[in-house]
Amino acid sequence: MPLKTTLFKICLFTLALALVSYKWAEDDFSKLIVSRLQEYRKIFPQEKAFLHIDKPYYVAGDTLWFGAYLAEGSVHFADSASRVLYVDLIEKRTGKNISLKRVKLDGGYGSGEIKLDDALPVGAYTIRAYTNWMRNFPEDYFFHKDVYVFNNETNNPETSTSALDVQFFPEGGQLVTGLSTRVGFKAIDESGLGADVTGFVLDQKNDTIVALKSEHLGMGRFPLQPVAGQIYTAYLRKKSGPYQRFVFPVVKPEGFTMMVNNLTTTDKMRILVYANFPDNVEKDVNIVAHTRGLVAFAAKGKVSKKGLQINIPTSSLPDGITQLTLFDSQNKPVSERLIFVDHGERLHLKINKNQDSYNPREKTEIEIMATDTAGKPVETILSVAVTDGGQIAQQPYDQNIISYLLLSSDLKGHIEQPAYYFDTTKTDRKIKLDILMMTQGWRRFDWADVLQENHSAPTRFVEQGFSVQGEVKKGNKKLAEKVILSVFLTNDSINTFLTTETGESGRFSLDNLIFDDSLNVRLQGMNTKNSAGLNIILAPFDPPKFTVLKIPFYPITVDAVRMSEYLKRAEEYLEIERKIRASREKLLREVTIRGKRAEERDSRKLYSRADASIKVTPQMTGGANTVLDMLQGRVAGVSVMGSGPNARVSIRGGRNEPTFLLDGMPVDKELITSLSVFDVESIDVLKGASAAIYGSRGGGGVISILTKRGNSNYDYSKDVTLGVTVAKIAGFDTPKKFYEPRYDLKRPEDARPDYRTTIHWAPMLRTGKDGKVKFSYFNTDASTNVNIRVEALTTWGVPGSAETVYSVR
Template identity: 35%
Template sequence: MIFQNKKFRFRVCAVTLACILISFSPTNDPLERIITGFKKYITELPQEKVYLHLDRAHYAAGETIWLKAYLTAGAYHEPSLLSNTIYVELINSTGEIIQQHQLFSPDGFAAGQLELDESLPSGNYLVRSYTNWMRNADEAYFFHKDVKIWNTQDPVNNVLSDETIALQFFPEGGNLVNGIMSKVGFKAIGTNGLGKVVSGKVYEEDKEVATFESNQFGMGVFGLVPKVGMQYTALLDNSDEIVQLPKALDSGIILSVTNSPSTADILLKVQASENSNLQTVYLLAQTRGIVCASSQADLSKRVSFTRISKKEFPSGIAQITVLDENGNPLAERLVFIDHQDQVTITTSMSKTVFAPRELVQLDIEAKDKEGNPVVANLSLTVFDGGQVSLDENKETIHSYLLLSSELKGHIESPGYYFNPNNKNREKDLDILMLTQGWRKFTITEALSEKVLDPAYSVEKGLTIRGVLTDEKKNQPIESGTVSYLSLFPFPESKTTITNSRGEFEIHDLIFFDSTKVILQGKTNNGRPATILTDKSYNSPSLLQQLSNAFTQPIALEQNFLSKAFERQAIEKAYSFENSELELEGIEIRGIRIDEPTQISSSYGAGTVQMQVSGKPALENLLHPLDLLRGRVAGVQITGYGASAKILIQGVNSIDSSMEPMLMVDDIQVRLESLVTIPVHEIEGYRVWKGADTAIFGARGTNGVIGFYTRKNLGTDKKPIQQDATLTMKGYQVEEEFYSPKYPADTSSLPKPDRRATLFWAPNIQTDSSGKTSVSFYNSDAENVIYGEIEGISKGGKPGTSRFSYIIEK
């Protein structure tokens, strides 16, 4: 048996307590103290959540993941005005962060992209997102999204896992008590972390006393009356592994909850054992920190019944806790309240069958539960159903905000519980609350009288940190000044004072992409000083591990890969840079002017030469290896910085290493030292491979990469002591999704269109009438086309919608 004892962190928010309190107030009533504790958390630790809408679920290396970020704050999920910085990371199956970006979100919304390197190996990847403020809570409450990335040049080997099953048991309320009937939830999990369909029997010593059978997600429930002195075990059918059930208490209480979707109330039953000394207990019900109901229960007759109207709760997970007179939790149960008050999004088109490359106009309308128009911020993806499947039970902004973001651990197919086509969804949702939602919570933190002191602050902008030093004495400068100046996107200047260790931080800066900023350091008597900036970032630890199991693609994924390979071939065939034209002989007359090469090397021209100076797209990159990433045929670079892996194809290693030789100005250097070379100081680079490496002897066996700095900068590599111009990585600049515009007659356009994502629109806003419209052109696909819309209203109500149409000639 795997028995989990999870610590609960109250998720509360800065809102008015709108729910009705049904409370009693005797002298020793602990409820007032508890409610005061909640109000304290509401005021001092408002909770943020971030959700990412991606254009699809799987990609090919070299493609782009398009994403829209929704950042909410508070129990009502209103667009957040707290944090302006959203972190987005791409993580591989070994837990390595291979990309990290910062999105600017002044109003709770942001759009961005993850450009996948062509050399990424096939595998499972994780997209993670959070704010700095969210780091005060558990990493489990960050946004996590699994994606598959395929490399058309990378063979996929099936990684098969064994069928070991972990069986867990969760008594309702928290504990079994001898002599009292209890509901016991169970969950069976396979080695891949997904639920396993199981059935089995429960034994009292050698006597069968119960049977159980799971739903499709490996979860279920059965009843049990434990007896004093008896041991209870479970045995799965077709298995000989015996699993112990949790040991029953001799004295205690049981909390049983009935939450029928057909009734307007929640029925609570609190039952105490015969030998219990409890005469009075207290009931507290809250949703996301909003205390919705509280009452006192009389247990003088060992049993008490209470009804709570569901109208007292907002939609989402409600936590019902039984406490003693000192406020200590005795039992707890989670239930889900669904008022179905989400935003309703409808779409309409002029027809359901379109021609290839035909213009499609989509009309969108958003309404609330009462049918009134809603101003909503939305994002839209349209994709080829012949390459990407439609998963009706996947995570959406609706399921994430109300369900997944409130529970720890992976929830399999969370959209299943909100899909009206699933007839058992409400029953299965209550089982989910009983199993994955079960835990022994503590409200110690909510009741703490200490002043809350969060370790991580709200970020209104970016931060530059570093140390101010006296270069001659090699000592930090205390009480020195560091001034910041940036001219893009608007003129901004700030000044800060260093601490006793010479350290400084300049906060709340707004700049984008690779921006040049000016830093000036001075001692307290005005003399110039040296600034050493710290560009490192302490990324949160990763708790959620990805499965290493990666199998051969199914039929639809194989079709996607085929089209991805075809798209790459089409781009190369129709790219001017990669095309070769044979021209008839021509005669050129004039004076030949030989420009002296700006890049000189003792080792010849090399196999590949690339000029960097004068090309802003290259000069503004952050690391010298970024100059080669995806730009040089046969050179594969995975990972970033000092952890990067470099492979030059077509070479043979004579030892265990496959790393090429690296040079700066013809001097061999180590990989980790490249970070000290600013890209804007590089004139160009060369790559030697194949027979061209012979000049290096054994050192060049794995290929050679040489970087050459600008000669007019001289050889002085010391930090600039006065005005230091630095290239800093700012907020990511949102790129525009390419959507072609076709004329009425497309017969003169020979380039095939095999797009997997036909259209991506991350910034759709409905007007005061709740309406808007978008238009886009079809591809050449003759398939079913699917569209998905997600978004949120100003009041924090999520909404989702799906539509489809057909492309035929």
């Protein structure tokens, strides 16, 4: 990693030595571009989330398991800034949010699962992942993956075969009269996927200018030299279908074109810039290139009648998409082109099995070895999914962490079969990847945004934990002054008292709360006057909107026999699960336990017994304004002189006032006197030796006020009190352990048939210093082929992916 960083830092110097037909841009514009990009990245640093899920499709009642990775957007370091990742499941047809999970990230890694309800409608769904910070940007910045949910009655949907859409993309962005260029095109069918097409382009005389044929997943390109005054029309068709007419880009009378050759040699790219203007004068231009917001080079030159040729070495550019932008003499972007640089900077993952084939229910032992490009062992986090290949068809060249971080996350639109472009066995992959660069638009860095002088501050922040946010009003009116709020936070492991203050507008926020499952929250105004008139409104979590696309979606490729076997086995397995659950519930209902219930100790009390205790009744609250009013005259030795916050309290005539506790937490007397008497459950008084448990604080005695809401058995949902707001907020979801049978042990539950589709799931394995990690599991009853898929990301941003297959006979 240090070597690569050094190379990147000296990249500009290396490039400067190689420039021949132009010079390194040292003018104000290049400095402006660099500073604006740096400023933009400083204000709006990017994050990328990736989910490794166990299967491409599921049945209702199944469980979707996922491993989560969060990376910094430019260099892909494992991102430790955000610690909360939101993962939700969206029904594509309606946009309805089916499930929301809050995943705890540890250094950029996490895991979880989504239980699919038995009654979940059949159809297409999207699993989505994002952080609070990512919500400052469009939804396109989130991680999305489409999945399909079946049931045992599912039939493959019928689709029409006539719909076709074709778009054309001149290289550099425009067609200019008299300038030779290349035009990319992309054809998609009714499913939104690429369609193989053939066709031709006609001029106004209906003469054929060029023949067209897609090369890969509906994409292709062809050369063209537009003629002045001509309007072109394209006609294309799918195999055996009728020709359809499509609009062709308009030819502009003047402008620039930019062509890039990134394929002929591996160590450099060639940029050709041409211009056509009536004055025939040389044009000053600047060319800027950046990779994910990091400036790769900036150069300036003059475009003559012969054009401008620039040779740029690529050996020191980072892997991934580089955006080339041509700026005219007015510093306006006039042409753009994307290129992909691939040096093979990957994590190498080798999956070693202890044998080539296994018997049903036989133990399988796996070792994964992680090394860098030099063959040295690497310590990293990885996730592993093992599935039954006889039931689950792995989708061809499906998304993996390499293709997502380096490609899909930085391009506009759906990328079909993204892993194809990283399969080193495909000799044509770089050509097809270059065509993809011509037909997909840039998303993450738009020059209109980057070149602004002033940027609005982001509205959302990086979350280290959860937030309690809201607004305080006086009735329905805005506050005229700040208000101090008392906040009680409780759950099984937390019992905390806090205070916070609203802003001038009445808004407040408690941030970075870290807790699992859920948290009971009680807020009350601490103003000494009219606190009961305060209206405290908590802001609920509002998931980001989902854009519903009106495209029928059937994301999987699987033959009918395999699908039939999958649905049959899944229904059998889920039926067994239902019977087991029903049997357990029946046994629980029939069990009768006799005996004396042990009284639970109140966690709010450090003391075992109080010297005196007052149980608050409705009669006592009727004539009392404060807690101290209820205490006055009811406990021997306790004196209360005065009223409200000015009252003086003493126990046995002591000089020092007693320590006040509120649900076990030390507080000041002002807070005690601001409490509503209707909230108090009981008051305990500790005198002398009984108060010694509180050390020096107990020198003047202790008065412990216990509230109804502080009781762990209190039902917050039925509580309505003026000036007080109670709620329950969700915390981190605790990942469930993936169940696996142990066939080396005799257990009753392992006697049932075993045809699980996901055989083993391990979302957070860590390799050692030797680069190795080992794990084992037992195969199912199926005689089948078993698929193992591994995803990994090092802390310094190098991704890795691998898969293998073995047989069970």
